[in-house]
Amino acid sequence: VVEQRVVFPIIHGPHLVDAIGRSLINEQPKWLRYGEARTAYIIGHASTAVIVEDAVSAAVAQTLGFTGVALLGTTLLREHMELVSKYSRVIVALYPDACKKTIEITRELKSNGINALAFYLMDDLKYRNEKDLEKLLPTLKD
Numbered sequence: 308v309v310e311q312r313v314v315f316p317i318i319h320g321p322h323l324v325d326a327i328g329r330s331l332i333n334e335q336p337k338w339l340r341y342g343e344a345r346t347a348y349i350i351g352h353a354s355t356a357v358i359v360e361d362a363v364s365a366a367v368a369q370t371l372g373f374t375g376v377a378l379l380g381t382t383l384l385r386e387h388m389e390l391v392s393k394y395s396r397v398i399v400a401l402y403p404d405a406c407k408k409t410i411e412i413t414r415e416l417k418s419n420g421i422n423a424l425a426f427y428l429m430d431d432l433k434y435r436n437e438k439d440l441e442k443l444l445p446t447l448k449d
Contacts, residue, residue: 312339315362317348327362327379340379345386348377355447356394357432358387358412360401364432371440372447373398381408383415392421398446400426 312328325342338361348362351369358376359365365375376391378384381401391397397416401409409425416423426443430436 350375354395358399383412397423
């Protein structure tokens with residue numbers, strides 16, 4: 308059976324380590340993890356990373372000039388912390404309904420010596436809310 312999903316490959320260095328697929332036809336599960344790697348989906352090469360929940364939002368962050376880092380959920384793993392420690396700054400911008408998690412993750416990053424900032428979104432980053440972008444884009448220059 309061919310699944311109707313857009314698949315985001317998770318690549319670290321020269322290796323394909325996992326993939327995450329999003330249903331295009333509202334089939335359950337909406338998101339399907341193809342492997343068992345405990346890693347994030349990362350896209351881009353900017354020095355400032357934006358942590359989000361899903362791969363589509365990470366791709367949007369990359370189009371805005373950031374490195375997009377999708378936790379693929381709202382849990383910050385030790386492996387995620389190691390990955391984001393190389394960025395000069397990390398902006399945590401989870402969905403609006405996860406603002407408590409945004410603050411918790413930001414505190415955890417800071418307590419581990421990572422230059423982190425909590426960013427409150429009015430809508431999920433993948434929807435490119437104008438007011439969110441007006442506030443987020445100037446952080447590229449800070």
